[in-house]
Amino acid sequence: MEVTVKKNIFEKKGLPVGIWTKCMKCDNILLQKDFEENFMVCPGCGYYARLGARERIEFIVDKRSFKEINAHISSVNFLDFPEYSNKIEKSGINDAVVTGEAKVGGYSVVIAVMDFGFMGGSMGSVVGEKIVRAIERALKKKYHVIIVSASGGARMQEGIISLMQMGKTSAALAKLADRRLAFISILTDPTTGGVAASYAMLGDINISEPKALIGFAGPRVIEQTIRQQLPEGFQFSEFLEKHGMIDIVVERKNMKDILIKILKFFYDR
Ligand SMILES: [Zn+2]
Incomplete structure (x- = not known):
């Protein structure tokens, strides 16, 4: 590991x-x-x-049940952004999200897990595409979806294409909702920027780990914009749970059991 x-x-x-x-x-x-x-x-x-995507998957899904999909999609430096190609090559992993099918407590799911270790879990064209393809797989198989987010936001090296992924992933999730399939969103430290502002906050159930930083812009930017001091604990999971943005804060050791309970509710109804 x-x-x-x-x-x-x-x-x-x-x-x-x-x-x-x-x-x-x-x-x-x-x-x-x-x-x-x-x-x-x-x-x-x-x-x-902070966990890498593979470690996270190991903690959540049933042993040996994970089958990765779309593993080989990787980013292209289409804007010729300086140093971007090197960064992708050096990381040794393809991009900031790993997607696949798995079982959790015996229930089949499609799962996407972000990796903060790959360029700060930033969302570019590959993250968006892999998330959408994962959701499409779930639609086809009638599986519920789990996405574990950890992200600094949109990937600046892919410019406006990164921002487009917010709409693209949200539209795919709307289709999932139309088909009455559930999306369970797990927000981990940190989930910010364009990921927080799109799919991470769109869960039918939004779960987070304790003390995770979750928000769109950083506290300093907000304070400067609204010219007010922010309350204590602002943008941390417990604060967001208290104010209705997060449904439940779950300790890592209990995460799998909670997911099984939720999946049982959705599959057995
Ligand atoms: Zn310690």
Whole structure:
């Protein structure tokens, strides 16, 4: 399993990598195995390490049930944006979302999971296209859809094409709603910009992890625009739940059980 927390300090000190890890927040040294068993949440301070798409899938879906779809679509530097081609090549993964079919508690779903590790989970043409194709697969198979978001927003290197993905993904979700198939949206830290302003907030049920940053623009920009001080906890999941933007904040260790309950409700009705 790929680890998203710092491990360089162990390499520097000549300690074996992969056995120990360090919490990004409280600097606690943890056994990698314990950390993974605790769903990559620090037992000391409760910090949620950011997960890559594959790790997230492993935590949510039934073992060996995930079948990836459209894995090989990758971005093209159509605006000749400086350094963009290099960034895509260097990352080693195709883009900021992994999509596929899977089972959760025995219920078939189409699932799309974003990866903040790929260019800040930014949404460009590939993310939009893969999400839409995933939704189309769900329409064809009459499956409900789960999308796990983690994104800094639209991908500037693809200009207006990135912004277009907001409308494109929202339109696909409208078709899903017409067919009375559910969309369960899981918002993780951070879900911002064009992703928050499109599909991430369009769930029939919007779930988030604790203390996740969720919003469109950053707090400083908002404060400068409205010339008011923002309330405490603004743009974090608990605040959004209290104000009706998020339906439920769920701890990572309970996420799968909650999803099974929701899927049971939608499939067995
Ligand atoms: Zn910690």
